[in-house]
Amino acid sequence: MFACFTALLWGFLAIALKVAVTEINPITVSWFRFMTAGVFLFAFVKIKKPDEWQAMKPFPWLSLVAALGLCLNYVGYITGIHLTGPNNAQIIIQSAPLIVGIIGIFIFKEKVSKRQLAGIATAACGFYFFYHYQHGNTLDQGKALYNKGSLIVFLAAICWVVYAVSQKVLVSKYPVRAINLVLFVFSTFALAPFVDYQSILQMDIGMWLLMLFLGLNTLVAYSFLGEAFKYADANKVGIIITLNPLITIFAMTILAYLEVTWIAPDTLSLPGLISALAVLGGAIIAVKSK
Template identity: 30%
Template sequence: MHVSSGRWLLGLGLALTTAVLWGLLPIKLKPVLASMDPITVTWYRLISAGLVLLVWLAARKRLPSFSKLDGRYWLLAVAIIGLVLNYVAYLMGLKRLSAGTTQLVIQLAPIFLLLGSVVIYREEFSRAQQIGLLVLLTGFALFFNQRWVELLTSLTQYTAGILIMVFAALTWAFYGLAQKQLLTQWSSVQIMMVIYLGCASLLTPWAEPAQLFELNTVQLWLLLACCLNTLVAYGAFAEALAHWQASRVSAMLAVTPLITFACAAVGSLIWPLWITAEPLNVLAYTGAALVALGSAQTALDFRRVLQNRRLKRELKLAALQSEKGAH
């Protein structure tokens, strides 16, 4: 089993970087989907990121050796299929939902990953983290308070979008769990290069690259930004898993919808033709605060962090006293 490096502060920074980039992603994708289908958008994002990593690894003579997989090709297959299904389903859901709602539902993904990492990797899940998860889920319920009636009483495009996003969240969890185990054979960059190119290969028969010429200037720049987002965000996520427990990384990513709503609100004031803010009531804002609080508690378990720091100080002091005694 893969063991995290223990550099939790680096893992935290990488996880936050991923959260910010993923928070911006649906805002940038929404205008692009007006002129390009989900499969083609996904193909451009994956092939561009995969080729950049291929060139970079080849230049450094660090291309992955498949012999290191030691027959565990099924892990690679799970990661590739999981990610490609997640990418396509995410965009299919985004076409039916607002950017904010999309990010709220996709937050089931880190919860699925959290639960999977506890069961499969036997990662610790303390009582304080359990309370944090309960607070986080309560926040989700409040965040959705304006949508529950529509969601539970009608089979609309909105309902279909929600179901598609739940599927996208589940497939992402399978990808994340498989990728974490692959870190025992390859580096995070090597893993992402193989997964990106593998996903792009699966989508090639259905992609229509010529749709690129149907985009206007703004949409072209947004598509480029989405491609860069794919490269940096998933690279940061993969590296975060190398340094921090998957359960904590997944919990920190729960702040992503808050970033989406905040950026959408600001963006709607600056570019109202391209970005629409989603109205929130008091309960929704309360839910947002609870999501952030629950996410932080679940990810960090502040009491345990303080205990670890205190223990390190005591061990350091004991070592210094021992040194003085020896002299």
């Protein structure tokens, strides 16, 4: 249930981000997410788990590398959503777990089966055809923008890989909540000079609620993910999380059918949907253990 709720939060996150960037620039939205999550997590650790912060001695400088990777991932991901759309960004960002798997093979010397290699190959083919159909369905004047947005999302995936690999090393020695607090606080201060504070002061009540949802989504999703790993195998949790783009695609299809005006329609053609399922299926096969 924890893993499913995390997938649900991340599935709707892309849609909420697309709505937010219609009024607030991507860096400001990312800063607000980190700041909100950081404030709530700081209060929790300070009051309930002060011993976890004491465990961060000596200070793990690798956590700053993880923080930089996560910070750039947030900014790149929301920028890609702004330039392309929730569905496109959700599929391309799935290159991140595949890259992590490849790094695990070559850097951490993890064993790989023929089935996992087949999964990587299937996902790679899915990525190629997904990009081909999405690019083909884009108007000529928007192709350059689509290419730029897709590239930014892919770079965001690489930044997430930097975060994930660093986090893999850190969690063996330090408490997860304390590490996350470093990530949120570092990113809040790193993005602060580039924030458009005037746009925040001019937000109406609806936008304030949306931004608060984005901040709490950041905190709750990662907290629930940590809880999920306590009660279920990482393999099973990972598969559930990988399916979160299906929630985005399903929700965006319903919104397009209802012809809502507060978000631009973003639907997939049948070939695009088949390609997206190949990406997700290949990714699941690649990360699934025996």
